[in-house]
Amino acid sequence: xxxxxxxxxxxxxxxxxxxxxxxxxxxxxxxxxxxxxxxxxxxxxxxxxxxxxxxxxxxxxxxxxxxxxxxxxxxxxxxxxxxxxxxxxxxxxxxxxxxxxxxxxxxxxxxxxxx
Amino acid sequence: xxxxxxxxxxxxxxxxxxxxxxxxxxxxxxxxxxxxxxxxxxxxxxxxxxxxxxxxxxxxxxxxxxxxxxxxxxxxxxxxxxxxxxxxxxxxxxxxxxxxxxxxxxxxxxxxxxxx
Numbered sequence: 001x002x003x004x005x006x007x008x009x010x011x012x013x014x015x016x017x018x019x020x021x022x023x024x025x026x027x028x029x030x031x032x033x034x035x036x037x038x039x040x041x042x043x044x045x046x047x048x049x050x051x052x053x054x055x056x057x058x059x060x061x062x063x064x065x066x067x068x069x070x071x072x073x074x075x076x077x078x079x080x081x082x083x084x085x086x087x088x089x090x091x092x093x094x095x096x097x098x099x100x101x102x103x104x105x106x107x108x109x110x111x112x113x114x115x
Numbered sequence: 116x117x118x119x120x121x122x123x124x125x126x127x128x129x130x131x132x133x134x135x136x137x138x139x140x141x142x143x144x145x146x147x148x149x150x151x152x153x154x155x156x157x158x159x160x161x162x163x164x165x166x167x168x169x170x171x172x173x174x175x176x177x178x179x180x181x182x183x184x185x186x187x188x189x190x191x192x193x194x195x196x197x198x199x200x201x202x203x204x205x206x207x208x209x210x211x212x213x214x215x216x217x218x219x220x221x222x223x224x225x226x227x228x229x230x231x
Contacts, residue, residue, distance in 0.1 A: 004158075006158070032217060033217075034217050034218060034219075041224075042223070042224070043205065043221045043222060043223045043224050044159075044205070044219075044221045045221075046210065046218060046219065046220070049217075049218060091156075093158050093159065095159075095217055095219075096217070097217035103161070104149075104161065104217045104219065105161070106151070106158040106159040106160070106161075107158050108157055108158040109156070109157065109158045111156070
């Protein structure tokens with residue numbers, strides 16, 4: 001079964017509103033989670049690294065004020081797309097690192113459509 | 116800077132035949148390489164990884180990959196393809212050259228189509 005859960009799987013929002021996507025590690029603690037964005041038929045682009053108890057680290061070109069990341073606990077990171085616009089429509093995927101090693105588990109992804 | 120390239124947008128193979136999905140990499144430092152599979156509208160599933168050790172890495176669902184340092188390649192292989200293997204495959208490299216990171220740099224992906 002899935003060890004990283006994302007919610008919602010699908011969301012449609014109106015332009016100008018904000019939408020929150022949750023990423024949960026179900027049976028392990030993840031001090032670090034990662035948020036990716038994927039456009040249709042394209043690769044995944046790392047947006048930011050979410051660190052529990054501290055500020056997220058954003059990749060170059062990603063607007064931190066637009067994509068708010070909060071890692072409130074060891075099992076939950078949230079991505080809030082603020083003042084969403086149609087160009088923000090995309091597939092957002094999170095991942096979490098389990099333990100010391102390099103096993104990374106990905107969530108099932110969240111489709112965001114801004115109309 | 117770390118990068119990976121998947122030179123083929125799509126690979127077509129008949130069921131039962133061997134398959135190869137190509138990946139080449141460019142890294143500074145030691146390479147930490149991964150393969151993931153993505154089914155439509157789903158997240159990524161881990162197949163295998165190379166950190167150190169044997170050049171032939173065995174992974175999930177009968178897949179394996181061969182690390183070739185001289186050719187800077189990490190091709191994904193399977194001896195006998197199944198129709199259910201049809202999906203999008205991503206090669207990835209550790210983003211900071213560390214073996215202990217979840218920061219991954221992905222290739223552009225290769226669609227594998229297995230026909231009955």
